[in-house]
Amino acid sequence: MRKIAFGYSTRCNVQCEHCVAAESDHRNNGKMDLLQAKEILVELAHAHVQGISFTAGEPLIYLDDICELLALCNTYGIYTRVVTNSFWAKNPESAQRYVSRLMASGLSQLRLSYSRWHQKNIKRENVINAVECCVENGLDYFVSFVTDFSEEDDQDEEYLRQHKVMFFPEPVIFSGRAESFERAPIRTDYQENCCSMNPYLAPNFDVYACCDAGSHFTKTNFFHLGNAKQSRVGALLLKSETNTLYKHIRTLGISGIASFAGFRSKDIITHRKCELCKKLFNDPDMLRVLENEASSGLAAWHR
Ligand code: SF4
Ligand code: SF4
Numbered sequence: 001m002r003k004i005a006f007g008y009s010t011r012c013n014v015q016c017e018h019c020v021a022a023e024s025d026h027r028n029n030g031k032m033d034l035l036q037a038k039e040i041l042v043e044l045a046h047a048h049v050q051g052i053s054f055t056a057g058e059p060l061i062y063l064d065d066i067c068e069l070l071a072l073c074n075t076y077g078i079y080t081r082v083v084t085n086s087f088w089a090k091n092p093e094s095a096q097r098y099v100s101r102l103m104a105s106g107l108s109q110l111r112l113s114y115s116r117w118h119q120k121n122i123k124r125e126n127v128i129n130a131v132e133c134c135v136e137n138g139l140d141y142f143v144s145f146v147t148d149f150s151e152e153d154d155q156d157e158e159y160l161r162q163h164k165v166m167f168f169p170e171p172v173i174f175s176g177r178a179e180s181f182e183r184a185p186i187r188t189d190y191q192e193n194c195c196s197m198n199p200y201l202a203p204n205f206d207v208y209a210c211c212d213a214g215s216h217f218t219k220t221n222f223f224h225l226g227n228a229k230q231s232r233v234g235a236l237l238l239k240s241e242t243n244t245l246y247k248h249i250r251t252l253g254i255s256g257i258a259s260f261a262g263f264r265s266k267d268i269i270t271h272r273k274c275e276l277c278k279k280l281f282n283d284p285d286m287l288r289v290l291e292n293e294a295s296s297g298l299a300a301w302h303r
Pocket of ligand 2: 274
């Protein structure tokens with residue numbers, strides 16, 4: 001199934017310390033023109049994209065625009081998700097207003113971001129108001145609990161459990177504003193670290209093969225597929241689906257590629273997935289080697 005993260009805007013009403021989509025990132029700055037956003041949506045529909053996640057900054061500061069885009073997706077039968085910080089759910093009435101608008105526009109699912117960094121800006125009661133409103137109205141939701149797995153997050157996790165919220169932990173990505181965060185050393189078991197790589201359309205219409213840290217590979221621009229104003233978006237998505245190294249990321253996994261590249265096993269297990277990915281693919285020399293080996297040595301590197 002083709003799906004894409006749609007960055008209508010990187011603007012946000014708060015400034016979380018850990019934000020990957022920080023507006024200061026000059027490549028993604030600003031907001032799309034609504035008309036152009038609609039045109040690209042139609043193109044995505046014709047390119048058989050079946051799932052669109054409205055993400056990047058805070059989409060719901062542009063509620064009217066997002067509702068128009070959702071309605072357009074709905075006419076093409078595209079599954080839609082909005083990723084939000086729940087700023088709008090200050091009380092049950094306000095939550096109901098937003099949820100009603102979104103549902104009337106055909107939204108399929110809300111993803112509510114939650115973390116100790118988000119909750120410095122947004123009261124955690126907002127997230128509960130949003131959850132309860134989704135449950136009452138029958139709108140699918142889940143809470144994305146961004147965490148660095150430290151004890152500091154125990155209380156916030158407990159709060160979600162007490163309120164019987166459906167949540168999924170998501171590792172903080174040490175990119176964007178979180179690049180400079182101190183991070184505890186890790187040592188995992190040997191995980192494959194395969195990555196499904198959700199493509200990302202930025203507000204300036206640049207398309208990336210990976211929606212998370214992928215737009216921050218500044219030395220190689222490894223995940224940049226092109227610009228949707230200059231190329232057909234279907235062709236850019238095809239590029240993502242057929243690139244041999246990307247395929248290895250999806251199937252062999254980052255750990256297997258690192259092992260092939262000469263990283264010691266005992267070092268591989270001390271890296272987080274996106275950091276290991278950056279070491280491999282944001283290093284021009286390493287990238288050259290891997291590109292040369294993509295269809296030969298690396299392709300033969302399997303059990
Ligand atoms: S709410 Fe999301 S987009 Fe806004 S600053 Fe926080 S992490 Fe970034
Ligand atoms: S592992 Fe690489 S491809 Fe996957 S999300 Fe992280 S940076 Fe993107």
